[in-house]
Amino acid sequence: MKEDIVLELNNINKTIKDQQIIKDISFELYKGEVLGLLGPNGSGKTTTMRMIVGLMGITSGEIYIKGHSIKNNFKESIKHIGAMIETPAFYPFYSGYKNLMYFSRMLEGVSKERVLEVIDLLGLSNAIHKKFSTYSLGMKQRLGIAQALLHNPSILILDEPTNGLDPAGVREIRDYLKRIAEVEQTAILLSSHLLSEIELICDRAIIIQNGQFVEAIEMSDKIGEKLFIEVVVKNIQDFESSFSESKMNYTFEMIDNRTIVFEIDEEDIPLLMKDLIMAGIEVYYVTRKKERLEDLFIQLTGGNVIE
Ligand SMILES: Nc1ncnc2c1ncn2[C@@H]1O[C@H](COP(=O)(O)OP(=O)(O)O)[C@@H](O)[C@H]1O
Numbered sequence: 001m002k003e004d005i006v007l008e009l010n011n012i013n014k015t016i017k018d019q020q021i022i023k024d025i026s027f028e029l030y031k032g033e034v035l036g037l038l039g040p041n042g043s044g045k046t047t048t049m050r051m052i053v054g055l056m057g058i059t060s061g062e063i064y065i066k067g068h069s070i071k072n073n074f075k076e077s078i079k080h081i082g083a084m085i086e087t088p089a090f091y092p093f094y095s096g097y098k099n100l101m102y103f104s105r106m107l108e109g110v111s112k113e114r115v116l117e118v119i120d121l122l123g124l125s126n127a128i129h130k131k132f133s134t135y136s137l138g139m140k141q142r143l144g145i146a147q148a149l150l151h152n153p154s155i156l157i158l159d160e161p162t163n164g165l166d167p168a169g170v171r172e173i174r175d176y177l178k179r180i181a182e183v184e185q186t187a188i189l190l191s192s193h194l195l196s197e198i199e200l201i202c203d204r205a206i207i208i209q210n211g212q213f214v215e216a217i218e219m220s221d222k223i224g225e226k227l228f229i230e231v232v233v234k235n236i237q238d239f240e241s242s243f244s245e246s247k248m249n250y251t252f253e254m255i256d257n258r259t260i261v262f263e264i265d266e267e268d269i270p271l272l273m274k275d276l277i278m279a280g281i282e283v284y285y286v287t288r289k290k291e292r293l294e295d296l297f298i299q300l301t302g303g304n305v306i307e
């Protein structure tokens with residue numbers, strides 16, 4: 001697995017004017033992976049990304065890109081990186097196509113075919129000859145991602161690419177990023193202050209707060225993980241007397257005098273419903289509880305920090 005690491009941060013620190021903004025952050029990014037950098041505003045996401053792409057110096061620690069230290073071998077390491085940090089700057093009165101062609105001429109070895117390829121990859125073909133100023137926010141972001149991919153980097157760094165997008169726009173970006181990770185085998189590091197977006201898009205997330213590593217979360221763990229189902233019944237006494245004693249093999253917790261939360265595999269839910277009805281329990285509502293990841297994020301970062 002070590003050879004699949006495309007980006008490595010080792011004990012990174014950043015101090016600006018005596019203020020320690022990044023404290024000892026370490027993580028790895030693997031080939032083909034979509035990794036989220038999740039943290040509230042001001043937690044140090046942009047600063048971390050600016051150091052990775054060389055827009056900002058590192059106070060101490062090492063960053064390796066495909067095994068090259070960015071301190072010692074900046075030229076070799078930086079060519080593997082494509083980035084969109086803050087809003088991309090395009091010429092508003094040029095079409096998307098003209099903008100991309102303009103940028104491609106500043107890069108080495110980017111053919112017109114490659115420009116057309118990234119346009120297709122980001123689903124921009126229909127709008128590519130329209131002026132940039134007429135693009136929706138989602139299209140602007142996609143053009144920014146297309147630009148970052150022009151030189152076929154192994155690593156794509158995106159700072160808050162879904163910021164300001166509506167849920168449909170977020171889903172669209174998610175679909176395109178998944179496609180990029182699959183088709184081009186690009187490793188993607190993206191930041192967000194919203195757990196819900198990271199949860200939708202990423203395979204794994206690193207949570208940071210106050211410039212410090214808090215926790216790494218594997219999203220794919222959630223696949224096959226038990227679900228939490230909230231069942232509201234007429235009264236809990238009926239449930240207690242007829243269901244609990246029937247020695248059924250369910251894991252549950254009684255929350256109040258009408259509510260029971262079951263921890264269960266999705267495929268076992270129909271059977272649970274049948275068992276409840278057969279036991280004569282009057283069921284009013286059944287709802288799926290939100291993933292506990294949200295509780296975890298709030299708990300880890302201390303409450304009022306999702307925005
Ligand atoms: N150039 C700078 N000079 C001084 N402080 C900075 C500078 N850049 C960022 N900071 C501070 O570093 C912290 C992290 O900022 P930033 O990386 O932008 O966080 P995020 O992207 O997670 O919102 C904030 O407290 C911010 O005020």
Ligand SMILES: [Mg+2]
Pocket residue numbers: 045046047159
């Ligand atoms: Mg930021």
